[in-house]
Amino acid sequence: MAEKPQPVRVLYCGVCGLPAEYCEFGPDFEKCKPWLVQNAPDLYPDLLKDANANEADKVSDQLQSTSIAVGTASSGSSSTSKPEEVKRLPGGKIKKKEKQEVIIEKVVRNKRKSITTVKGLELFGVKLSDASKKLGKKFATGASVVKGPTEKEQIDVQGDISYDIVEFITETWPDVPEAAIFFIEDGKKVPAA
Incomplete structure (x- = not known):
């Protein structure tokens, strides 16, 4: 007698709910990328490379910003300028301030x-x-x-x-x-x- 076939195990994305292989065709692929890198790195090896490059960029940016902050603090500037808060829209675009008119x-x-x-x-x-x-x-x-x-x-x-x-x-x-x-x-x- 023939062996009974085993059911196929499908990994579903925790963000969009699609099978992980189909995330790139879904509406929220950008949002799915971090989840895919963490839970399904073998499906999208390019994402793993991009994630490592992005992390390296973030670390270098943080190092530059801290060195700039230390440099300005040691220059003797006593006035502290508060950075202007910028509102961002969902797509990452900067919201313009409304003109009072x-x-x-x-x-x-x-x-x-x-x-x-x-x-x-x-x-x-x-x-x-x-x-x-x-x-x-x-x-x-x-x-x-x-x-x-x-x-x-x-x-x-x-x-x-x-x-x-x-x-x-x-x-x-x-x-x-x-x-x-x-x-x-x-x-x-x-x-x-």
């Missing part, structure tokens, strides 16, 4: 009706719900806080109030300088001043 845009709908949107007041410490109430009362129209296309909150005011809004904003909220207010006209940002 108020952007006013008039959007025409149904041929003659228009909506004026005000973006960026929250960057100056203005509570948007209070600002929308004040704008609605001042211009005798409807105003509400809505999420814009970039998932940021903005104030939508019914009607074209762009003629008087700059003066109203600078008088009501003195923290907002007139130089920080811009209009969007024909797709271009134009200073209000």
Whole structure:
């Protein structure tokens, strides 16, 4: 009688859940690499070489940074500069700081009706719900806080109030300088001043 075949043992990746042989075709191969180097070095020998080279680079970078730090400390510099904290996005890209500016845009709908949107007041410490109430009362129209296309909150005011809004904003909220207010006209940002 023939021998019973033994079941095949498959090593599944602890990061993506795919069999380890298929990690390179999965969506998170970069995240899987450290796990593969540690748990399945025979499947991807190139990764093992890269990992050793990366570790050597990290050690040399650490040695250089400590020697630079020791060199600056021994040079007699008493002022300590705090490194600027940089926010990084998930892909490793650096997040840009938001400019403190108020952007006013008039959007025409149904041929003659228009909506004026005000973006960026929250960057100056203005509570948007209070600002929308004040704008609605001042211009005798409807105003509400809505999420814009970039998932940021903005104030939508019914009607074209762009003629008087700059003066109203600078008088009501003195923290907002007139130089920080811009209009969007024909797709271009134009200073209000």
